Amino acid sequence: MTLHLFDSASRSVREFHPVRNGTASIYVCGPTPQGPPHIGHVRSALNYDVLRRWLTHAGLAVTLVRNVTDIDDKILTKAAQHDTPWWEWSARFERAFDEAYDTLGVLPATIAPRATGHVTQMVELMQRLIDRGHAYASAGDVYFSVCSYPEYGSLSGQKLDEVQQGESAGEGKRDGRDFTLWKGARPGEPSWPTPWGPGRPGWHLECSAMALTYLGSEFDIHGGGLDLVFPHHENELAQSRAAGDAFARFWMHNGLVGMAGEKMSKSLGNVVSIPALVEKYRPQELRYHLVAPHYRSTLEFSEAALEESVRAYQRVESFVHKVAARTGSVPPGEVGPEFTSAMDDDLGTPAALAAVHGTVRQGFTALDAGDDAGARAAAATVRAQTAVLGLDPLSERWSTSSDPAASGALDALVGAQLAARQEARANRDFATADAIRDRLLAAGITVEDTPDGPQWTFKDS
Numbered sequence: 001m002t003l004h005l006f007d008s009a010s011r012s013v014r015e016f017h018p019v020r021n022g023t024a025s026i027y028v029c030g031p032t033p034q035g036p037p038h039i040g041h042v043r044s045a046l047n048y049d050v051l052r053r054w055l056t057h058a059g060l061a062v063t064l065v066r067n068v069t070d071i072d073d074k075i076l077t078k079a080a081q082h083d084t085p086w087w088e089w090s091a092r093f094e095r096a097f098d099e100a101y102d103t104l105g106v107l108p109a110t111i112a113p114r115a116t117g118h119v120t121q122m123v124e125l126m127q128r129l130i131d132r133g134h135a136y137a138s139a140g141d142v143y144f145s146v147c148s149y150p151e152y153g154s155l156s157g158q159k160l161d162e163v164q165q166g167e168s169a170g171e172g173k174r175d176g177r178d179f180t181l182w183k184g185a186r187p188g189e190p191s192w193p194t195p196w197g198p199g200r201p202g203w204h205l206e207c208s209a210m211a212l213t214y215l216g217s218e219f220d221i222h223g224g225g226l227d228l229v230f231p232h233h234e235n236e237l238a239q240s241r242a243a244g245d246a247f248a249r250f251w252m253h254n255g256l257v258g259m260a261g262e263k264m265s266k267s268l269g270n271v272v273s274i275p276a277l278v279e280k281y282r283p284q285e286l287r288y289h290l291v292a293p294h295y296r297s298t299l300e301f302s303e304a305a306l307e308e309s310v311r312a313y314q315r316v317e318s319f320v321h322k323v324a325a326r327t328g329s330v331p332p333g334e335v336g337p338e339f340t341s342a343m344d345d346d347l348g349t350p351a352a353l354a355a356v357h358g359t360v361r362q363g364f365t366a367l368d369a370g371d372d373a374g375a376r377a378a379a380a381t382v383r384a385q386t387a388v389l390g391l392d393p394l395s396e397r398w399s400t401s402s403d404p405a406a407s408g409a410l411d412a413l414v415g416a417q418l419a420a421r422q423e424a425r426a427n428r429d430f431a432t433a434d435a436i437r438d439r440l441l442a443a444g445i446t447v448e449d450t451p452d453g454p455q456w457t458f459k460d461s
Contacts, residue, residue, distance in 0.1 A: 033092075039257055047223075
């Protein structure tokens, strides 16, 4: 295949070659379920969902591991504040993340391992690091010795004398730059037994252990948000390589979601929940909005921008439904060279969607000319392209009607109303034209006036 991806470690776009022919292995840092998911979390999952779909389209068997950090300082704090067992608190919001992913059409991970289920593997990894002189135990804690690994900082560009881990220094930490692999038991906290005493995992250790367990010592891609480059991914890379594992060939990082120039985060209080958004917008419209920008770009969230995405997706949807209503079922075709070139260029979804809309324009022109064969060919291409993005309007998930006869009848009825509206507008009878539009809207049908004439689509899924 000719896919090229930006690798954060080399800071360059490189051609993708899988470790094992015919397969692709991806590890994505998943949620720490301390609270409800917001669109920043879901954007990340969608970005790697598109990557997975494109690799599958290329004929590769994809294994995608997305972990759940189900034990963490923040989880313990939130659970205590709400007088709830930590495991109940974590499980509640893990379900909320799964529901959000499913709502927006994210394919289920091949496996979604929890940190607490892999303590044995973490102990084994720590022992390897201690045996190699890269880690040490002290007073029940286990630390990674940053100075023992000369390549530390290669991923993030951090200089060793400027490293700050952002964690408090334990009494037994030899160097303030060292990071915690294992936290010795604290009163009132859950703990698991280890050769160095009871305790619980450090954040960074768990991902290396789970990636090794399910993908082996070398795998293709490690993904996550840009905010994870340091310290999380830097520490993952250091401890894995120091233990003797090649680890990830590519490091991919998606851009963040912001509002009014701020990164979206719970601490800033500017989160936008998925349930709130899908009360106002259909899930496929929100998905379109989140995958349309390039995955490495920052997405500034605003309702105005989301409304633009809604109109753009509805235009695609309207075209495909019109062709299906006129010609019968439309099976997906080929994605076409422009779309392929865009996706192979570091998952260039903006250019890929430009190819989709170009095909839609050609298809509407064919419809207006009575060229059913041309319109049908265009719709088949659009179905294939949007399927890669998880947005196929005629897919089982997003289709409003799978019955061509019913679709045809509805198209004829709405078409008659639109013709009457056009006639009223031509006669400058705008009151009648507006009344027709309002009746259609009340029936759940929106009308958009475009250069190709009025287009309609369903407002509600």
